[in-house]
Amino acid sequence: MDLQGLDSYQGGPGCDFNEHVLHKTILVGDSGVGKTSLLVQFDQGKFIPGSFSATVGIGFTNKVVTVDGARVKLQIWDTAGQERFRSVTHAYYRDAQALLLLYDITNKSSFDNIRAWLTEIHEYAQRDVVIVLLGNKADVSSERVIRREDGETLAREYGVPFMETSAKTGMNVELAFLAIARELKHRAGQHAKEPSFQIRDYLESQKKRASCCSFV
Numbered sequence: 001m002d003l004q005g006l007d008s009y010q011g012g013p014g015c016d017f018n019e020h021v022l023h024k025t026i027l028v029g030d031s032g033v034g035k036t037s038l039l040v041q042f043d044q045g046k047f048i049p050g051s052f053s054a055t056v057g058i059g060f061t062n063k064v065v066t067v068d069g070a071r072v073k074l075q076i077w078d079t080a081g082q083e084r085f086r087s088v089t090h091a092y093y094r095d096a097q098a099l100l101l102l103y104d105i106t107n108k109s110s111f112d113n114i115r116a117w118l119t120e121i122h123e124y125a126q127r128d129v130v131i132v133l134l135g136n137k138a139d140v141s142s143e144r145v146i147r148r149e150d151g152e153t154l155a156r157e158y159g160v161p162f163m164e165t166s167a168k169t170g171m172n173v174e175l176a177f178l179a180i181a182r183e184l185k186h187r188a189g190q191h192a193k194e195p196s197f198q199i200r201d202y203l204e205s206q207k208k209r210a211s212c213c214s215f216v
């Protein structure tokens with residue numbers, strides 16, 4: 001997707017959104033899994049249907065979320081999934097505090113490539129980076145090739161939280177970013193006296209609280 005075409009896209013020099021610490025979060029995963037769409041859904045609450053236009057390079061959007069009454073500022077970087085941009089995006093991993101790693105539940109190779117993505121992340125990112133695995137396009141049930149259980153099993157193997165999302169319907173999109181914001185806020189020690197926060201426990205509790213089937 002062409003980032004320049006997004007009217008609310010806020011990245012780039014001159015952005016005055018730096019009064020406090022920005023928590024750097026990066027969206028990664030194969031080309032076409034829905035990274036840009038997920039960010040647009042989170043930022044603007046909309047889904048832009050139509051032909052797929054791959055992201056070129058990398059760009060960011062700043063977003064403030066409220067966690068327990070506190071403002072947490074996320075700087076969300078949207079990377080190009082195409083192989084040819086990989087060396088560029090590696091350079092951004094080092095400063096990342098969180099990574100949302102996406103695959104497409106209708107695309108087996110995007111799921112198979114998650115192991116390679118995790119290897120890259122472990123090579124280039126900080127050891128304590130927060131990682132959440134997302135199986136996107138959960139709305140396209142007729143074309144599903146990756147079962148939810150497969151995502152759960154892989155996530156368990158690597159010890160990362162997991163959920164399915166839909167950038168189209170918005171399912172679990174806010175939850176994914178809020179969970180990261182909550183974890184980063186806790187790590188930043190803004191409320192050091194609070195009991196230890198675990199992103200996985202938080203997501204599990206949110207899933208249990210959901211009355212219906214929108215959480216996985």
Ligand SMILES: Nc1nc2c(ncn2[C@@H]2O[C@H](COP(=O)(O)OP(=O)(O)OP(=O)(O)O)[C@@H](O)[C@H]2O)c(=O)[nH]1
Pocket residue numbers: 001029030031032033034035036037038048049050051052053054055056079080081082136137138139140165166167168169
């Ligand atoms: N049905 C459905 N389509 C989606 C969803 N997310 C993304 N898409 C579509 O999938 C295609 C690729 O989405 P993008 O958001 O551009 O994918 P990307 O991961 O940013 O791709 P790169 O920029 O190449 O890395 C587009 O046609 C989107 O409309 C989703 O949750 N559901």
